[in-house]
Amino acid sequence: MSNSPDTHPGASEEAIDKAPESIAEGVDEEVVESNRRLFSGWQFLLLAAMAIAYSSFHLITLNAIPMETWSFRIVHIAGALILGYSFYAGCRFAGEAGTQRSPAWLAWASYALLIPAIYSLVQVFLMNQAINAGAMRIDPQVETWHYGYPLLFATIGAILLSWCYRQVREKLSPADLVLMVCALASAGYLLVMFNTPLRAATGTAFAPIGISWAALSGSLLILELTRRVAGLALVVISAIFLAYVWAGPYLPGFLGYPGLSFNRFFSQVYTDTGILGPTTAVSSTYIILFIIFAAFLQASKVGDYFVNFAFAAAGRARGGPAKVSIFASGLMGMINGTSAGNVVSTGSLTIPLMKKVGYPGRSAGAIEAAASTGGQIMPPIMGAGAFIMAEITGIPYTEIAIAALIPAILYFASVYFMVDFEAARKGMRGMRKEEIPQFRRLVKQIYLFAPIIILVAALFMGYSVIRAGTLATASAAVVSWISPNKMGPAAILKALQLAGTMSIQIIAVCACAGLIVGVISLTGVGARFSSLLLGLAGFSQLLALFFAMCISILLGMGMPTTAAYAVAASVVAPGLINIGIQPLVAHFFVFYFAVVSAITPPVALASYAAAGISGDNAMATSVTSFKIGLAAFIVPFMFFYSPAMLMEGTWLQILRVGVTATLGIVLLAATVQAWFFGPVKIWMRLVMLIGALCMIYGGIYTDIAGLAIGGALFMLQRGAHGGGAKPIASS
Template identity: 55%
Template structure:
């Protein structure tokens, strides 16, 4: 897959989402959005379905618990149903972007797909009627033995139709997408109806043909929706893993395994060992809860207050809008479920402002991408990463949150240094104060921070995470009554509607990640890979961590953070832990680099989302966002060498390692930007790298070496700096 096709896929997926969100009235003007919300039968129907999807989750989480399997299947099925009705198919390459005119082939494919799916639905209905109405445990033989093949075949044909004939007129439902939505109802209804029995026979010889065909249909639907919403990268990775489950007997070395027949594999993969495992468990609870919370903040404009406050406080400073992006993206990113989603949410405001003060489009997009990516490691929400880590490791949620505080702060400090040094190097100024919101006025509205305050207080007070998110959501609605944008019935409806639309991509990618995790569990490749990792590292923890970093970044390319971490943790965490690395350190290390993959070329989803907003080249934007976040790549090694950075130590040790780490990150940022009390030559930059890296270990000797190098370089730079350099530096201060 070439870089250009990667970029096209990511851009297509992102623009697809943005266009549908725009049509769904998810815009910066909630009032105008409300006025258009009920225009047209299609929009009204979709809005009602989205609200029902959100309300269902809130009721199950807070009021009426549902059996776990049925709930998770409903979560996946509802997400697929809405996804196919909302997001049309997209072509594979730019050359196919115009699509093909519908003709005889298109109609023939639709007829075949429709016949197969309708027959499958009839079979599922017969099974349900026989069991629920007639009270018979054994359904009709024809339904159990033959309904699945037409259902699966019809689904595959409908997917093929979408590839060949992308539907461009989104003012009405595409016939192929309606058929895929119907196939979702059939497959998921069967799996829910037989949920308890399926748990007992999944992956076993007694699995029924209906189990297999429903699971195959579900996997096809998940993979296709992931392709539409997240591009090809994750789909290809999942495809490789599925193929591996069948090709094992013919593979060499550690990759060899006995192989699995189709019935056992697919009935196993649609259990809590696979699709319904940890990623979907988190997606169906914490992720949807906090995505809806973010939708409440958007609809009530409380989220807009965060951005305005950042502009008022830092907009006038050197490179001010870029610094605003760091603050606003960190605040919103800890709630949003994806880095790319955070870019879209805050970048629509910060990117135009950055361009206005002189940043190039690709630099504006790169800064926003780097800042938004950091939101995924910012406590207390961490883009749902903390919840997944707690689920996988058994470590308490609050322990993970505490440990992540200093590394997250270091990340944002490093990005701040990068932005400030870049602005200083070119003499960039901030925005005029008369173009910025008034800080004094905004401070009088500080009560708008109450939803975040309530959330953090409730978390640290020991309430359940679901209760905390619900309380924060209610607080956002109540606080809005103190503003002109008070939340009434229409605004509430819109927030619930938007929350469902915003979570659909995460439902798809978490389900696909579950497929990969299921293959890893079934074949045992994770433990064997860990064995190889141990052998290659030869008992060296640092070498094992380096391999873990590489694997995490590669797996994370093209995958949202939640999916990337879940897969990487399953494959490499056991090996790293077996070498003696503490489980919390190992998982935070892997999670950190899975997050960083969002700005690592060639497939950097956060950078691609930013480039779409800025109108810049996706690949160049991803390279620049990687450069902006480069200094932060040493932070995980810092907390490996110094557990005090994870708040494990005395207050003095924690203070010592935090200060020296900030100093080391600053030196590395200066090296990357080529500015250290004036322009830095290649030799000075090399010395800065050495000085910064010596601060990683956190020892007194290495700290003294790094400090000595820095002092020597200060003297050198002060001596060789020209008056012109100093003048440019002073001109760029802009209140910084």
Template identity: 65%
Template structure:
């Protein structure tokens, strides 16, 4: 499909720097099919995404009399929740193995090695197809009235030798083969076709069993053996797909948790857990306490819905408009492209759902432009990483974090979104002040007017914000998240008709295609996080961490909260936001609640540190993604982004001491808390950037500013007055006794 050029909106628009920003990012291990295979894959992705819209909105095919038509071998809509989640994961897993290679690509085919590996894959296809066929036989037996239970020797034999052993052999054999069998980028690996069949076999069996009363026996000795065997194969498939789409960090963490299941009884102290049998664990891991639990519940509803919404914004070129609008408003200010990154990356990151993914999407544009106006490579990448990470805490969507929190806590979504307003303002204000003061310190200017879109022309197109406005209005009007997201998605298509790039049937199909493509990574991540959550639930390690926090609180509550912060960051390292929060919430949040902290405050505390783990050294996914674009050292970029996002590490501690920061106070107190916290954040930025009121700040002045900022962020009339007094005194002293010249430390603008 031809790419649209947003510059055709208006001849007087001016240069548009965001052209191509909506183009799909191609991962290094993603296959690029050709010919009919390409179109078949595109159709499969589009159908997969549309299936979710249909299922979530209760759509169904009806005959002439109004009756529901159930097509053979296709899921029935609306679907029971466990069945829907199983199909959701199976579809993403099958499509993921077709999209992403397990190893690097090679153009050499027809060699002896290639033929040998292909023959091995075809051999593994036999047991995979056999196990899939057996699931249909099981379906027919159950439909005929066979009582299915885990104690019947015949059923146990059939499940072990006709279904489970062939499935596990094919799964693990094909995974190993996919690591060494290199194929051209345009062709699928036969081993991956085996994994597709294995994923379908797992789903087919589980859908069959979970639609019978036997589902209630999971985790007991009465559970059919097949559930455990399907769980083993399904877990392996999820771990392998997660490795392909995110790298090794998350699968290794999940692997450590799986090992803990069997070795936890040997661990000392708080880590000691009861011994758990293999069959009991795997018969329960693929249930709502594990893979089919809260993380998949959210990925199969809210996350997939907003991925489709983002895809429609991308296909209608609205995303390019957002970035151009940001350039028109802030591009001429000192350090203009950096401020554009704050605005655009925050807005798109709110919808995108992954910090690193948003860095790749918007950073490819903003990072080179930041470097152009004078920022070094390290700082350019750090600013983009910090801004994209902030999008995950920006209401109303919060990268789907608000919906996950609502799912876990039972707190209404609207209450969570409102509570996030002030913390997100403080975060982005801090990043803005950091950027502005850094630009002032090195004497940086902005971009020239002739390099930027014209504000007047951009304002004529402000109606392109309508889909987001409709989304917010519908959510706060009391519509369900699913209905509001569907309306916003439809609005994105309708709005495009007010531009030269009207979305027709082909454009809508393309939007669903890229939605299906974009969803694979986050679905795999959420399913993998479900494995970890299942381990935490079954071993009881979360409750033991709660007891540990209670013990620390007996010494110092601040010490307990600091320990909770460290655990949340460590658990979040290497994980996308949704997975990081889901895991941290299982381990840390219950302990904070037992300390007497309000559930909303406790979960916000955990959520913010899970989010900022993306810019926390040594494993900072967003910073590493930005460094890959800027060409800077990844670790140096991590430390720089950590410094820029410093407020995010301080503000959560203030939630506990000042409820007004979460909108839990009278309006006058909320207004006071916001105002003084903003001033405090400014002084925090001045301390970090060593620049105060047009002059360089010395070491003692910076320490004093840090103290003043903490007083003002913490809230309370006395601390506010004290903090403001310290800051004013430092300003007077610095202006009187500081450097005589107001000239910036470094003059610069790179043309």
């Protein structure tokens, strides 16, 4: 295959004329999951109105009419549950893979469950009237028999029926209608009781038993919706933690704890100690706001522009589409909060093009998975993890975004050079001029970056995250008026509707993670884990860090980034802080490993999503993506040994660490790909690895040693392959 991107020397002008204006289309289209309902007619209009109202509620509450904190978070979760059960089915649709519609008696059984569900909802209104009339509390017998038991019976029955009730994709399941009513009944009771003095009784023997019934029903609803939108991994981990609440008193050693009663645990788990805690605090403010921002960008087709811009900037380099995937995934990572979501949006375009220029399907999928995972650590938005980190640590968000800069550069530099060396080794070409959009055409629409620039500028000018996000959202609509995709009233409503549906997954995941955080807080298992890490650190701090890495990855496997980090931050980060690590360093350490769990075998969500597009083996793709993203498994250890990597230190220290670590990353990529300026022998790879680790480490003496090794290898390779080595394999 030719190394030249042009077919012949005289093709330049002709190529410019033939160059397409756009090759990325549909990047901003909404991804429709396999269990997502597609409504039409009055049902579509009703649910679209509900989604618009949900998004508008958050914009109004966050900016104009504030609401009491717990009440706001309860409404936030309840709205996501109602929308979630309306859009996502609990099982396959009829007609898929030969499945038949369920018999009529299942529908009637589901409708029958509406009776206890509605009865419990009516009891909420009656109890609210009693409280308003001056009652100090409700009779526990009434709360149990007339509210708790009917609600729980309807919730469990409807969840079980939803697993086996199949019908066409365009209709709402009656079992899910019951679950929507149960969500209203659970949230309604909590709103009533948490706005009375009885709120102070949560977690004590005096707490109203109704709070426990409402919390139990709400927890089951959250777990079931999480299963539908994020898979079983997070649900299984949540179930293990919940089982620990009751099994813990019987466990030996450091895992044992005195135990909690049903009422003490459930009356407190649906408070700011658990479900209404940091994860929901973030999802109800920053995350929902940035989802609305992302929806406005999508409505104005900014995602298409980002990907086309990446093609114009990097498409002609060797292995062009692979480098495009790196740039595009970094840009899309600003507006897309999930690794797997990034893979689906950009990978459907870049993976086939990578295969076209010579990358095997395995490498193409792995590159996209690694690049998309990097979108989660890319400032300024960094998925949702950065906001949760700010909430938990109290460190200003702007400081976290600045601290993330060098690690993000190192990660993307690592993936870039891995891709570049593989392209050189296999003799791959870039894309031709006539295959990519013209850069000079796209530069004319550079103003489409304005909302991102306004967001960053507002944050660093001292605006709150909420105010900056709202300003950026408004600017996205204004900027669209001078673009080909103008946002009128209909497009704005469409964006609000899209935001409402896009938010369901992340809100369910955050609430479910809050359930786990509640268990950790109430049982004290996090403190016991901290003492274990402290004991390990007595032998070796490196051993303690390695153990913390393994636990962070294990907790994150199969889980979305937000939940993975929230759980790891509760279990692992306190232990790291106790062994003397700065809070920012400790949280970045677990955050990085929670993120890279998306490309870590055996459960690698981003890699599996990429393998589905590339058509290659999922496990082999995950192993290859692990290799490409190797830097992300080394750099976090350097946070501890060289805090300057997180902008902690003088500017001279930060500059030195940034430059030498980047050079170390280049050597690491050359080590993995066995190619520098030409083929690299085994002994040279070992020396390269030592030099790379020395420079990534960040100490003065190790930097000098690493630079000496790197310089010697550079001279040796240039001398042996000064004219450019021939590729080992040509595609």
